[in-house]
Each structure stands twice: as structure tokens, then as C-alpha cells.
């Protein structure tokens with residue numbers, strides 16, 4: 001080790017000690033307006049009725065989609081041999097549009113999407129859409145078998161929607177051999193996503209959404225519940241657990257963003273020190289070399305920068321044309337499913353082993369299209385990635401603080417089972 005390294009490591013360890021010390025001070029919780037009005041105009045009383053909702057796209061909207069899809073495509077041939085590495089490959093795009101036009105049948109898919117009961121209710125001035133998958137619905141009466149029914153809030157992210165939960169719902173709501181719990185699942189659409197109304201006023205980010213979803217669960221009679229989230233959903237359920245530890249029994253996430261000074265320091269130091277000393281041997285390939293870690297971050301995060309800064313510009317572009325919308329959304333499904341997909345001619349999307357069928361991918365795009373919600377959905381980036389957000393003490397060091405999880409999960413699954 002040269003003396004520069006020794007110096008760097010020494011300074012870093014000193015800094016780490018300071019940071020570790022700070023880490024154990026719990027930042028104060030933010031205070032939220034308990035009763036904001038996100039709807040248009042002056043605040044009014046919410047209509048707290050819960051009304052049934054069925055997806056039923058008007059015939060004229062369906063015709064409008066068909067007309068737009070029938071326009072000749074304006075595509076530029078991809079550079080030779082580049083596959084998806086310059087972005088969406090135009091050959092693959094034209095094949096997908098052909099499928100969408102000739103094979104995909106919205107009315108059939110709509111009937112499938114209406115399989116679970118859906119509702120809307122007004123909260124803080126917004127019509128909030130949710131679907132409710134009742135335990136035992138598909139298995140003939142969980143309650144009779146003495147199985148405990150546990151409420152679970154499932155929260156999606158961007159560019160997703162409640163559509164992504166349809167295949168897991170039967171697994172969650174059907175009692176399993178040997179298990180004494182089964183879920184009653186509530187899947188709300190984030191405000192401004194799909195069938196949930198978007199805010200008319202700035203400032204509706206993840207914390208505010210957490211408050212809306214708590215009100216939703218309480219209105220449904222669930223004072224205490226479990227919560228699961230991915231993507232924005234993971235941030236929303238983290239905020240829920242942080243703000244309302246007595247209502248949230250436990251949290252599960254399928255996206256974790258760790259971005260704390262100590263975490264970063266460990267990562268940088270680990271790149272200088274011999275493998276295995278700070279960062280375990282088995283984790284090395286996730287992080288190192290750091291140059292590829294950071295170049296991947298740059299390569300794949302441009303969309304978030306656009307959406308956080310000019311959401312209405314990109315939103316207006318995508319709102320004009322369903323092919324544009326599909327291109328933008330499907331590129332994410334390609335790369336975020338497997339980081340090697342850009343090196344394949346079809347981005348993986350047309351492969352038999354792709355985890356989503358083309359029909360289910362198009363269902364999700366159709367939900368964004370028919371509800372015209374791409375602009376309101378990308379505004380969520382602007383509301384969450386701004387000074388006000390990062391200035392909240394709890395978010396200063398990035399958004400996942402393990403502390404938030406531990407202090408909310410006073411009741412774990414094992415203790416739940418043995419109750």
C-alpha cells in the first residue's frame with residue numbers, strides 16, 4: 001500500500017467513525033398536513049363512499065387507439081449489430097406494434113383485468129382506485145379452515161400499475177398447506193397512476209401518498225396491516241412504516257436503495273482494500289470495479305433525471321402516440337428484467353423465456369394510455385427528487401434507513417403465526 005492509500009484510508013476511517021456515531025441519532029419525523037386537498041380548486045369535504053369500479057374503456061377511445069396504431073411507423077433503422085445498446089431497436093418495435101394491432105385484444109384483456117373487484121373512494125380530494133383480492137376467493141373459504149386472514153397492502157411503482165399483481169394474487173389469497181395465514185390484499189393505484197386521479201397541486205410525493213394509503217386502509221377497516229412495495233412502492237411503504245409504526249405490522253420490499261455516507265464509504269474503501277476485508281468475496285462482483293458500477297448508474301438513470309426535472313415535457317411527448325409510450329415503457333422492462341438484454345436483438349422482450357407475456361406488457365401500457373396518466377405518473381419523480389424531499393432529515397442520506405424497518409416490525413411473521 002502506497003502512502004497515499006494509507007492517508008486516504010486513515011482519513012476515511014476517521015470520517016466513518018463520525019458518521020457511524022451520527023447514524024444512531026434518530027432523525028426527527030417530518031410533520032405532514034393531516035388534511036391537504038389535492039383535487040382541483042378550493043378544499044371541500046371528501047365523499048367517503050366506496051364505490052364499485054369496473055374498467056370499461058369507451059368504444060371511441062378504443063377506436064382512437066386503433067387509428068393511431070394504424071398510422072405508418074416512422075422508424076430509423078438501428079445501427080448495424082447494435083441491438084438495444086443505442087436504445088429501443090426499431091425492428092423489434094415494429095414487430096411489437098404489428099402484434100399490438102393484429103393479435104392483441106383489449107376487450108378480452110379488460111375482462112381479465114376485471115376479474116378482481118375494484119373500487120374508488122375519495123381521499124384528500126382525489127379519487128383513489130384499488131383492487132381487493134379477498135382471502136379464500138379462489139379456494140372456497142379460508143375462514144372456515146381456521147386460517148388467519150391478514151391484511152396486506154401491495155404497492156406498485158413506475159412504469160408499473162396494479163396489472164403487475166394479477167399473477168401473484170391467487171398465491172397470496174389461497175391458504176397453503178401447513179400455513180395458518182392467508183392474505184386479504186389491497187392494491188391501490190398511486191395517485192396519478194392508472195385509474196387513480198392525479199393531483200392538481202404540487203407536492204404529492206411518497207410521504208403524502210403514504211398518508212393517503214393509511215387513510216384508505218383505515219377506511220376499509222384495517223387499522224393494522226402488512227405492506228409490500230417495489231420501486232416507488234418500496235419508498236411509499238417505507239414512509240408508511242416510518243410515519244405510522246403502530247399501523248404497519250411489517251414491511252417487505254423488492255427494491256432497496258441504500259445510500260448512506262457510511263455505506264458509500266465502505267464501498268469506496270472496499271475498492272482499495274484487499275477483497276474480502278470489508279466487502280465479502282461473494283459481493284465483490286456486484287460493486288467492483290467501481291468504474292462499471294458508476295457507468296451503469298449513468299447509463300440507466302437518464303430517464304429519472306428527465307422525469308424529475310421536466311416531467312410535463314416528456315409526458316406530453318408520450319401522451320400523443322401509443323407507439324411512443326410503448327417504446328419508452330418497454331425499454332425499461334427490457335433492461336430492468338436482465339442487464340444483458342440490451343445485447344440481444346429483441347432486447348429479450350420477444351423471447352419465450354421473458355418473464356412477462358406480450359399481452360401482459362401491453363395491458364400495462366394500455367392502462368397508462370387509456371387513462372392518459374403518463375404525465376401525472378412521471379411527475380412523481382419531480383415530487384420525490386427535489387430539495388424539499390432531501391432536506392427532510394429522514395431522507396438526508398438516501399431513503400432506506402434500516403432503523404425504519406426495525407422499529408415498525410414489532411410483530412414479525414413468526415410471532416403472528418404463533419398468536
Ligand SMILES: *[C@@H]1O[C@H](CO)[C@@H](O)[C@H](O)[C@H]1NC(C)=O
Pocket residue numbers: 081082083084085342343344345
Ligand atoms: C447483438 O446480437 C447478436 C446476436 O445475438 C450478437 O452476436 C452481438 O454480439 C450483439 N451485439 C451487441 C452490441 O450487443
